[in-house]
Amino acid sequence: MSLPQAHQSTLAWRQANRAKAVPGRTIVMTVRRCEGPGKLGWFESFKIPVEPNENVISCLQKIAANPVTADGKETTPVVWDSGCLEEVCGACTMVINGTVRQSCSCLIDEYAPEEGDEITLEPMSKFPVIRDLWVDRARLFNSLKRVRGWVPIDSTAALGPGPKEDQATQSTRYAISECMSCGCCLEACPQFLLEGDEDAWDSAFIGAHAIAQARLFNLHGTGKNLAPERLDELMGPGGVADCGNAQNCVKVCPKGVPLTESIGAMGRGVTMHAVTRFFKGK
Amino acid sequence: MGLAGAKTVSDRQSFFERHSFLLRRLHSLSGIVPIGVFLIAHLTTNSSLAWGRFALRGEGEGMSIAQGGVKYFQEEVSYINEQVPHLLLIEVTLWVSIAFHAILGVYYATTGKGNTAHYPHMDNWRYSLQRISGYLGIAFIFYHVATLRWGWTWLVPGGTQWSHHFSASTLAAAIQGSPEGWTALGVAVALLYFAGITLLVFHFANGLWTAAITWGLTVSVPAQKRWGLVCFGLGAGLMLAAWSSLGAAFMVDPQEARATEAEMILHEHGPEELQRIENKLEGRPPADEHANAGGEG
Ligand code: SF4
Ligand code: SF4
Numbered sequence: 001m002s003l004p005q006a007h008q009s010t011l012a013w014r015q016a017n018r019a020k021a022v023p024g025r026t027i028v029m030t031v032r033r034c035e036g037p038g039k040l041g042w043f044e045s046f047k048i049p050v051e052p053n054e055n056v057i058s059c060l061q062k063i064a065a066n067p068v069t070a071d072g073k074e075t076t077p078v079v080w081d082s083g084c085l086e087e088v089c090g091a092c093t094m095v096i097n098g099t100v101r102q103s104c105s106c107l108i109d110e111y112a113p114e115e116g117d118e119i120t121l122e123p124m125s126k127f128p129v130i131r132d133l134w135v136d137r138a139r140l141f142n143s144l145k146r147v148r149g150w151v152p153i154d155s156t157a158a159l160g161p162g163p164k165e166d167q168a169t170q171s172t173r174y175a176i177s178e179c180m181s182c183g184c185c186l187e188a189c190p191q192f193l194l195e196g197d198e199d200a201w202d203s204a205f206i207g208a209h210a211i212a213q214a215r216l217f218n219l220h221g222t223g224k225n226l227a228p229e230r231l232d233e234l235m236g237p238g239g240v241a242d243c244g245n246a247q248n249c250v251k252v253c254p255k256g257v258p259l260t261e262s263i264g265a266m267g268r269g270v271t272m273h274a275v276t277r278f279f280k281g282k
Numbered sequence: 283m284g285l286a287g288a289k290t291v292s293d294r295q296s297f298f299e300r301h302s303f304l305l306r307r308l309h310s311l312s313g314i315v316p317i318g319v320f321l322i323a324h325l326t327t328n329s330s331l332a333w334g335r336f337a338l339r340g341e342g343e344g345m346s347i348a349q350g351g352v353k354y355f356q357e358e359v360s361y362i363n364e365q366v367p368h369l370l371l372i373e374v375t376l377w378v379s380i381a382f383h384a385i386l387g388v389y390y391a392t393t394g395k396g397n398t399a400h401y402p403h404m405d406n407w408r409y410s411l412q413r414i415s416g417y418l419g420i421a422f423i424f425y426h427v428a429t430l431r432w433g434w435t436w437l438v439p440g441g442t443q444w445s446h447h448f449s450a451s452t453l454a455a456a457i458q459g460s461p462e463g464w465t466a467l468g469v470a471v472a473l474l475y476f477a478g479i480t481l482l483v484f485h486f487a488n489g490l491w492t493a494a495i496t497w498g499l500t501v502s503v504p505a506q507k508r509w510g511l512v513c514f515g516l517g518a519g520l521m522l523a524a525w526s527s528l529g530a531a532f533m534v535d536p537q538e539a540r541a542t543e544a545e546m547i548l549h550e551h552g553p554e555e556l557q558r559i560e561n562k563l564e565g566r567p568p569a570d571e572h573a574n575a576g577g578e579g
């Protein structure tokens with residue numbers, strides 16, 4: 001690799017690479033393989049001839065079509081997850097050159113501009129691997145259940161028009177609503193660690209995305225009916241106080257969700273909630 | 283709400299989990315009050331060893347900067363040891379708070395796993411440094427208190443004891459390695475102090491910054507930045523106070539300081555009292571002993 005891994009994702013570095021990308025080159029894609037949950041992983045490299053503007057997924061498709069490693073060994077096709085291919089579903093999230101991001105929007109020209117340059121793909125480390133680059137993000141969705149990340153409108157009767165929303169709240173909420181549950185913020189968080197035991201999910205750190213979603217729905221005219229429950233959950237073990245303010249989450253979020261502001265806002269929320277509860281007696 | 287969804291978190295957890303919110307907030311609070319407040323008082327008091335001469339004004343006429351510092355520092359220490367009420371209560375509160383903050387802090391630190399190798403952002407470094415400075419800070423505070431307050435002289439290179447009657451000279455002897463001045467081990471102790479106080483001041487300033495997010499005082503990014511500047515300023519000020527205290531303790535001549543302090547006791551309490559205190563410090567049999575064994579850490 002031409003640079004220490006950690007620096008490879010900086011914007012300036014990527015732009016410079018894109019400008020100098022050599023047409024008709026062959027790159028090396030090194031993939032962390034894993035045959036199934038709990039199995040040990042190993043690395044395999046593939047030589048891939050690339051065209052301009054190719055992305056990681058299209059290279060993975062080439063590997064699937066011809067699963068032969070760089071040293072000529074036949075192997076199984078690499079498994080990965082993807083959906084939208086335009087960075088809105090979050091399914092293709094993986095660790096590329098040591099840093100988490102979506103693979104569909106990851107351009108080869110930006111990461112491996114010269115002949116023989118290498119790109120390393122690894123599955124996210126904070127979720128159980130299903131196979132190769134495909135992970136099980138169930139805990140991420142469990143966190144959304146923990147904070148009741150929805151608007152409670154269960155009813156058989158017509159509820160009439162929804163509540164009005166002012167412009168300021170709307171713009172705060174819009175930014176948070178862009179979250180695509182990709183898991184980048186969790187992968188980069190030093191407080192969010194792999195937890196294979198499902199029973200522990202409800203008391204392990206809930207993660208920045210869910211804290212932000214709690215704020216999104218607490219700010220909603222009808223959603224705020226569940227605000228006390230959300231705040232109770234965020235006060236509990238693994239709640240907002242488990243955040244260590246490393247602020248990695250906000251730096252890796254591909255959607256620019258105001259995660260650290262939401263953490264501050266929900267910190268305020270639970271402080272107020274605790275004081276109110278203390279004097280009200282629940 | 284009759285909605286399917288998450289279970290309410292309650293009765294299936296450890297003590298830490300059941301009271302997680304209260305414990306987290308007490309941990310945060312204890313770092314500010316009383317520990318942080320004490321740190322500010324402690325460092326400003328100590329730094330008087332460096333700037334005391336200027337605070338003495340007319341009283342310090344004809345004194346060198348070092349001598350004036352020793353005199354002013356001794357006055358402060360005497361004030362704390364002889365006039366501050368409920369000193370023992372204050373001390374016990376501090377011990378309990380520091381132990382609480384340290385034990386919980388170590389427990390909390392084990393719930394995370396630093397990743398600066400992959401995400402080398404400044405904030406992420408702060409995160410890791412906060413934990414490292416916590417661990418090392420505990421070790422340093424223990425050494426500091428054990429040697430200078432509890433009298434574990436076998437941990438002091440020169441084997442000397444700290445005395446609040448001879449505050450500057452005995453401090454200098456402990457940090458320089460001997461009552462005669464610098465020794466190699468003394469330099470090592472001074473370096474240990476330098477690392478310890480620097481890490482702890484960082485820990486406090488950074489903790490103050492993150493506490494504002496935890497409690498929900500600073501929500502927006504500009505607010506976090508502004509509060510960051512305030513914490514940086516406070517940290518820089520305390521850092522100066524800490525370094526100047528240490529610098530002064532390392533530069534002061536222990537023997538000259540001892541003379542200044544002896545003169546102060548002589549002037550205030552007379553020769554018998556001076557004799558008694560000196561006997562006690564040197565471990566000589568006391569002439570008549572109505573010991574006053576107070577001290578300040
Ligand atoms: S700010 Fe909190 S949630 Fe975000 S990465 Fe840091 S510890 Fe994790
Ligand atoms: S907050 Fe951002 S990084 Fe986290 S899951 Fe949502 S989109 Fe992904």
Ligand code: FES
Binds near residue numbers: 081089102
């Ligand atoms: S496939 Fe949907 S974000 Fe990449």
